[in-house]
Amino acid sequence: xxxxxxxxxxxxxxxxxxxxxxxxxxxxxxxxxxxxxxxxxxxxxxxxxxxxxxxxxxxxxxxxxxxxxxxxxxxxxxxxxxxxxxxxxxxxxxxxxxxxxxxxxxxxxxxxxxxxxxxxxxxxxxxxxxxxxxxxxxxxxxxxxxxxxxxxxxxxxxxxxxxxxxxxxxxxxxxxxxxxxxxxxxxxxxxxxxxxxxxxxxxxxxxxxxxxxxxxxxxxxxxxxxxxxxxxxxxxxxxxxxxxxxxxxxxxxxxxxxxxxxxxxxxxxxxxxxxxxxxxxxxxxxxxxxxxxxxxxxxxxxxxxxxxxxxxxxxxxxxxxxxxxxxxxxxxxxxxxxxxxxxxxxxxxxxxxxxxxxxxxxxxxxxxxxxxxxxxxxxxxxxxxxxxxxxxxxxxxxxxxxxxxxxxxxxxxxxxxxxxxxxxxxxxxxxxxxxxxxxxxxxxxxxxxxxxxxxxxxxxxxxxxxx
Amino acid sequence: xxxxxxxxxxxxxxxxxxxxxxxxxxxxxxxxxxxxxxxxxxxxxxxxxxxxxxxxxxxxxxxxxxxxxxxxxxxxxxxxxxxxxxxxxxxxxxxxxxxxxxxxxxxxxxxxxxxxxxxxxxxxxxxxxxxxxxxxxxxxxxxxxxxxxxxxxxxxxxxxxxxxxxxxxxxxxxxxxxxxxxxxxxxxxxxxxxxxxxxx
Numbered sequence: 127x128x129x130x131x132x133x134x135x136x137x138x139x140x141x142x143x144x145x146x147x148x149x150x151x152x153x154x155x156x157x158x159x160x161x162x163x164x165x166x167x168x169x170x171x172x173x174x175x176x177x178x179x180x181x182x183x184x185x186x187x188x189x190x191x192x193x194x195x196x197x198x199x200x201x202x203x204x205x206x207x208x209x210x211x212x213x214x215x216x217x218x219x220x221x222x223x224x225x226x227x228x229x230x231x232x233x234x235x236x237x238x239x240x241x242x243x244x245x246x247x248x249x250x251x252x253x254x255x256x257x258x259x260x261x262x263x264x265x266x267x268x269x270x271x272x273x274x275x276x277x278x279x280x281x282x283x284x285x286x287x288x289x290x291x292x293x294x295x296x297x298x299x300x301x302x303x304x305x306x307x308x309x310x311x312x313x314x315x316x317x318x319x320x321x322x323x324x325x326x327x328x329x330x331x332x333x334x335x336x337x338x339x340x341x342x343x344x345x346x347x348x349x350x351x352x353x354x355x356x357x358x359x360x361x362x363x364x365x366x367x368x369x370x371x372x373x374x375x376x377x378x379x380x381x382x383x384x385x386x387x388x389x390x391x392x393x394x395x396x397x398x399x400x401x402x403x404x405x406x407x408x409x410x411x412x413x414x415x416x417x418x419x420x421x422x423x424x425x426x427x428x429x430x431x432x433x434x435x436x437x438x439x440x441x442x443x444x445x446x447x448x449x450x451x452x453x454x455x456x457x458x459x460x461x462x463x464x465x466x467x468x469x470x471x472x473x474x475x476x477x478x479x480x481x482x483x484x485x486x487x488x489x490x491x492x493x494x495x496x497x498x499x500x501x502x503x504x505x506x507x508x509x510x511x512x513x514x515x516x517x518x519x520x521x522x523x524x525x526x527x528x529x530x531x532x533x534x535x536x537x538x539x540x541x542x543x544x545x546x547x548x549x550x551x552x553x554x555x556x557x558x559x560x561x562x563x564x565x566x567x568x569x570x571x572x573x574x575x576x577x578x579x580x581x582x583x584x585x586x587x588x589x590x591x592x593x
Numbered sequence: 594x595x596x597x598x599x600x601x602x603x604x605x606x607x608x609x610x611x612x613x614x615x616x617x618x619x620x621x622x623x624x625x626x627x628x629x630x631x632x633x634x635x636x637x638x639x640x641x642x643x644x645x646x647x648x649x650x651x652x653x654x655x656x657x658x659x660x661x662x663x664x665x666x667x668x669x670x671x672x673x674x675x676x677x678x679x680x681x682x683x684x685x686x687x688x689x690x691x692x693x694x695x696x697x698x699x700x701x702x703x704x705x706x707x708x709x710x711x712x713x714x715x716x717x718x719x720x721x722x723x724x725x726x727x728x729x730x731x732x733x734x735x736x737x738x739x740x741x742x743x744x745x746x747x748x749x750x751x752x753x754x755x756x757x758x759x760x761x762x763x764x765x766x767x768x769x770x771x772x773x774x775x776x777x778x779x780x781x782x783x784x785x786x787x788x789x790x791x792x793x
Contacts, residue, residue, distance in 0.1 A: 141776040142769055147750035151769060153776050155784060163670065165626035174763070181789035191624065205624040212626045221792030244785050256669040256693060270693055272671035274700035274762070282766045284773055288749070320611055321663040321689050354666065356692050381783035388781075420611045420666070441610040441661055448609070538668075540620040557667060559615040561638050 128395035130292045131361050132327040135267040135392065139250050141284055149286040155249040157279050158235045159186035159222065161213040162540070163254030167277035168216040178220040179283045185244065186217050186224040189234045190540045194503050194530035197227050206541065220280075233506020233532040236260040236474040240344065241508055243373025247362035247389040252279055257474050257556065258357075259350040263343035264370070265362035265392045267327070270351065290356060291401040293326040294394075297334040299408035304589050306484070307342035308476060308554070308573035310334070310406070311349040312414040312424045318404060320422040323355030326402065329394060330360050334408035340369040341480040348475045349556050352421040361393045413588040415461055416558045416571040418449035423558075425461065427576065427588055433457035452560050453568050454548070461586050464570070468551040469500040469581040470563070471574055472530075473537040476554035477505025481574040482513045486521040488578035488589045493526050495584030500527035500577075501543060503535040527581065539564045552580040594702045596759030597732055600683045602656030604728035604739060605646055606720040610661035614694065617665065617673040631672055632679035651725035657684045659716050659728075665694025665705075674701045684730045686737060686746065688713050699752035700762060706730055706746035708737060715742060732757060 129137070141151040157180075164186070171178065178184065191206040201207035210227075217224040225231040231238060236257055239245045247265035252258060254276040261268035275285055295314055315322075328350050330343075338346070343360050350358030367386055370376045377385040416424040417431050423446070425432070434446040434457065450457065455464070471477075471485050482504065494500045502522045504510035510532055513519055519529045536543040537555035539562065545551055547566025554577050558569040570586060579587040622634030639645045646652050658677070664687040665673060674697045677685065683703065688710035690698075698705040708716075719742055720726055728739040730746070732753060737744045748756075755762070766773075 142772045144751075147754065149751055151766060151772070153773070153780075155780075162623050166628045166671075169626075169628065176763070178792075181792065182786040184789070185787040190620075203624070209624050209626055218790070219792065221790045223787045223789055244787065246785060249784070254669055254671075256667065270669035272669055272674070272693060272697035272700065274671060274697065278763050278766065281763050282770075282773060283777075284766060286751075286762060286766060288751075320666050321691075324689065324692055351667075351693075354663070354691060375785040375787075377783040377785075384781070385783050420613065444608070445610050538615075538620045540623060557613075557615065559613045559667060561619050562615050565619070565621075565638060 128398040130394040130398045130400060131265060131329055131359055131392055132267060132290065132292050135248050135250065136289055138248065149288045151284050152250060152287050153284055154252050154279050155183060156239065156244055156251045157184045158239055158251065158253035159184060160189050160235050160255065161209045162190045163273050163276055164216065165209065165212045166273050167280055168220065170277040171280055176281045178222070178280050181221040183283060184222050186213060186222050187232055187235050187238050188213060188227050190534045190538065192227050192533040193542050194533050194535050197531045230507050233509065234474045234477060234534055236348065237477060237505035237509065240264070241373070241506060243370055243376035246370060247366060248392050252285070256351040257348050260344050260348040260474055262347040262350065262357050262359040263340060264366055265359060265389070267357055267359065269356040290327040291325050293323065293328050293402040293404065294400040295328050295330045295404050296332040297330065297406045297408050298332040299334055301334060301408050301411060304575055305411050305413060306573045306575060307338055307345040309411050309414040311346045312416065312571060313406060313411055315349065315353045315421050316424040317406070318353050320352065320420050321354045323350060323353035326355050328353065328355045328358040330358060335360060336363065339480060340365055341478045344478070345475055349421065352556060362389045413573060413576050415576060415586055417453065417455060417461060418446065419452055419558055419560050421556065421558060421571060423449055424571070427461055427586060429461055431455045431457050431459045431461065464586045465550070465584055466498060466552045466570070466580060466586065467549045468545060469498060469577050470536040470551055470553040470555060471501065471577050472503030472505065472535050473555035474505060475556045476574050477503060477509065479509050479512050481554065482509070482518050485574040485578040486518045488575055488592070489525040489582065490521050492582040492592065494581045498581055498584050500581040501530060501536060502527050503530040504532050506532045536563050538562060552577050552586060594759050594761055597702055597704060597756045599729060599731040599733065600656065601727050601729040602683065603651055603654055604657045604659055604716065604720045604726055605652045605655035606717040607646060607658055607660040608717060611663045611666055612660055613667035614665055614670050614673040615667055618670065618676040623670055623672050628675060629679060631676040635676040635680045656681050657686065657728040657730060658682050659686045659713060659720065662687060662689040662710060664690050666691040669693045671697040674698050674703050678703050686713065686716065699749065699756065702756060704730060704732060704748065704756065706737060706748060708744055708746045712744035
């Protein structure tokens, strides 16, 4: 029978088929942990007297709470410090490999897995973090789970799940210069809405997706959750294999050949049917930014702030009115006229080496505008080291940006990097929810190129505006 | 987990769509390592506003939340469910739930009851016109009842069964421990492993 990529990976992991309303029991190949969603799960194991079934399929890093300056000092916030120390104690007790602050492999959990070569095609990957969808860029079935499920995976290395529906997101054509993977995914979310992907695994395909680098594919899959989907996937190809080969946990020798042979079968069959299909033309895409308080409220940078009065659906109109009040924006204002106080380059969406290179290329020879602060936060210490070996940090520092240590940083208000009430950011992260970057903070989601150009001009801009 | 059959409590109309988990509980409240005590973080940004529904009697003591579509979008934080339950909510009614939130609710015994949006609108009007109206959510009959209003709701069948029986997911899965072991013996040897440490 013809099957989609998602169905093939699912089927290869069914420990036991459920009957009737009972879910399938799915085996989990890799479980990623961080400090925020794991402490209560470890406690649950202890209380029930259960073991961690597969420490050898489990890995942990510190990311959400960590400061990105003065990391050699104890964490100032005692509650954050306790959470990080709790992870260290739990990992020591249960035998989990942990990459703590200062470690060369420390960083955001979704940057760490791929860079170690632990994320491979056809695997099932879970983490108590919704952006686990990132790993789907390798053709893995990867999704975020809650803390009860974290405990379930710890105890059994499985999850009871009902199969997801499948949706094809086909992006054909060629991206124009200055248009990136981030613009693709922001346009997809604006098209299908924040609930459009609910119950689905999205499979991104088409010539524009095939042309993307591995890191760009991760950016696309990362934000699948922002369209409501549990997971996003891209069929593995030579780009994927080249990225994995030689990484610390990649197969080698004869194993490599066996693995690649299997990975090549991980494609949606030609005559397989998806439950839903969406198409986008890459040639028509331009830099995309959000104006509201959910990631579906986005428009091309050349547009203006929309008028809620013109929105027909009542719920969406009310949502738009509330969003504009929160964002402090007037309908009809050109998006390019919006001033920002802060530019944040980083996160599991856009904190990889290619993102830093792209932003540095725009910033080279320019200065960050007066009154604007720019934070550049590499997604991992390995990314940071790579950037420094290429001299990128010098470009950022010369432009007047801050060059930080690795972590989730300003993507979410859990660590010292936050917006103050009323401050406005152009941010390469993934969520523009009210208060996401700090209480009262206002967020515009953008690509690394738009972030860099915005830093220079002080208003939402694309690199083309700098010429 | 405590079994759930039926619950009656004050209904709270929350006229907002896309109530994301950062609104239900902001990240700053997620730093605790305990599983209880999250009620102070519930809707923290909105609780400062006197007009917010939970700051008004008799909604303050509500236990059935009636929200707009796409409730619980965003982060996977189960803290959102803990915060709702710690505050006293036993049921959330919406026409659309985010997948991870729905799953988390089911694990903890918070009923995520999916109703037609038209029924949500009717319920909103009823609760606003007659504040303090009690809503009964009956999981055995899959109905929401408030005064003369009755509407059906859906929950995933398996979750419903588990909630009615009060069964723990992990214990259910461990009944199949032999199947898991057998599956592990079939896994290809080239699949990656981490570098675990000696436990203890």
